[in-house]
Amino acid sequence: xxxxxxxxxxxxxxxIAMPSDTNPAGDIFGGWLMAQMDLAxxxxxxxxxxxxxxxxxxxxxxxxxxxxVGDEVSLYAQILSTGRSSIRIAVEAWRRARHETEMSKVTExxxxxxxxxxxxxxxxxxxx
Numbered sequence: 599x600x601x602x603x604x605x606x607x608x609x610x611x612x613x614i615a616m617p618s619d620t621n622p623a624g625d626i627f628g629g630w631l632m633a634q635m636d637l638a639x640x641x642x643x644x645x646x647x648x649x650x651x652x653x654x655x656x657x658x659x660x661x662x663x664x665x666x667v668g669d670e671v672s673l674y675a676q677i678l679s680t681g682r683s684s685i686r687i688a689v690e691a692w693r694r695a696r697h698e699t700e701m702s703k704v705t706e707x708x709x710x711x712x713x714x715x716x717x718x719x720x721x722x723x724x725x726x
Contacts, residue, residue, distance in 0.1 A: 605692065609672035610638040610642060610674060611673040612673070613673075614696075615666065615668065615671055617667050620667060625664045625666065626665035632705075632707070635659075638674070639675050639709040642675040642687055646677060646685055646723065647711070647723055649713060649721075651713050651714060653711055654711065656708070657707070659705065659706070662706070666695070670694045671693055671704075672691070672701070673692075674692070675688070682722055683713045683722055684710055684711065684723075686709070687709045688706070688707075689706065690703055690706045691705040
């Protein structure tokens with residue numbers, strides 16, 4: 599996922615950064631980007647768990663470059679490991695200026711999810 603031209607994988611989420619997503623400086627708010635990354639990781643976690651999951655940790659989030667209004671933001675997520683009920687997922691966010699073709703990585707992070715049962719407690723992940 600680290601090719602300077604952009605990842606070859608299909609993104610989990612692709613969205614456009616809008617003016618309502620900006621911080622007081624006019625750049626896209628880091629919290630908005632983190633939320634998009636959590637959604638992407640959550641999609642991957644729910645598919646692997648075949649059900650409800652909850653974010654239990656976000657570690658090593660690194661903001662590499664700003665995202666600007668109008669940029670297309672693509673989120674890529676990959677399962678790194680699983681435990682009895684947990685799923686560790688690497689997520690990268692890439693931006694592409696609206697009228698350009700080149701992409702650049704803007705953020706990367708590690709998310710950990712836990713599969714949740716009907717009782718709201720952790721449950722074992724199903725076999726693959």
